[in-house]
Amino acid sequence: MQDLIAGYQRFRAGRYSEQHRLYSALEAGQAPATMIVSCCDSRVDPATIFDAAPGNLFVLRNVANLVPPYETRRGHHGTSAAVEFAVTGLKVSRILVLGHAACGGVEACLKHDFTAGAEDSFILNWMSILQPARDRLMGERKAAGLDTAGEDAQLALEQAGVLQSIDNLATFPFVQDAIRDRGMTLAGGHFGIGTGKLSLYNPATGTFAEVPE
Ligand SMILES: [Zn+2]
Known part of the structure; x- marks a missing residue:
């Protein structure tokens, strides 16, 4: 825990010290305008990428910044619960689904044979949300003579996956x-970890375009 404690102490002396009034005011409640659906990946922290203050x-x-489709069967729908609270409780103005480069969840989905049936892995079960999009995309890439397993x-x-999650949100x-x-x-975006660059999806062109720096 030493690394975490040292980080906490830097936070207390640095950011907290500078922003203590903001933290104090935020205790009464939050009113963020934006919800971001991001990956658990340690390299893709939305607050860092968007230089966001607490409460923003x-x-x-x-795993893999996915939103499942709307389902009425009972279950522990953690992602859907967060979406519900953001939309009906906080009344956010926008939801951004943020994908990223070198996503391990997407890689697992790319390589896995889902035809074997029921999955006994939480990750593969979760990633099966992306299976229809994967099968469609890889079919198109194969027909166009493009690779179906590389970068x-x-x-x-x-x-x-970002677009699939946006479609699922709309259900x-x-x-x-x-x-x-x-x-x-x-909205949809993609963060290139190595380049540090953000691209946003443009529905008019159907492509992701880099955001000017
Ligand atoms: Zn990821």
């Missing part, structure tokens, strides 16, 4: 209501 971002992190295929599936009735009634928006 409502962040949900899970380009991985990037393509990372981006397809939640309260998300549909928020889009219609108060103009909430859904």
Whole structure:
């Protein structure tokens, strides 16, 4: 724990000391305008990437930044619960799904044979959310003579996963209501870890474009 304690002590002396009034005011409540769905990956911290202050971002992190489709069966739907709270409780103005380079969850999905049936791994069960998009994308890439297992295929599936999650978000009735009634928006992005560059999805072109620095 020594590294964590040392980090905490730096936080107390540094950021907390500078922002203690903000922290104190935020204890009364939060009103972030943005929800970000990001990966658990230790290299992709939304607060760092967007240089965000406490209270700015409502962040949900899970394996491969996925949102499952709306489901009515009972279960422990942690991701859906966070989306529900952000949309109906906090009334965020936008939800950004943020994918990233070299995503281990996406790589597992790319390489796994889901035809074997029920999965006994939590990760593979979770990543099966992306299986229809993977099968469609890899079918298209194969037909176009593009690789289906290398770096380009991985990037393509990372981006397809972001779009799949946006489509899944739009299946939640309260998300549909928020889009219609108060103009909430859904957006997609991708962070290149090694380059440190952010790309955003442009629905007009159907591509991810780098954000100017
Ligand atoms: Zn990841």
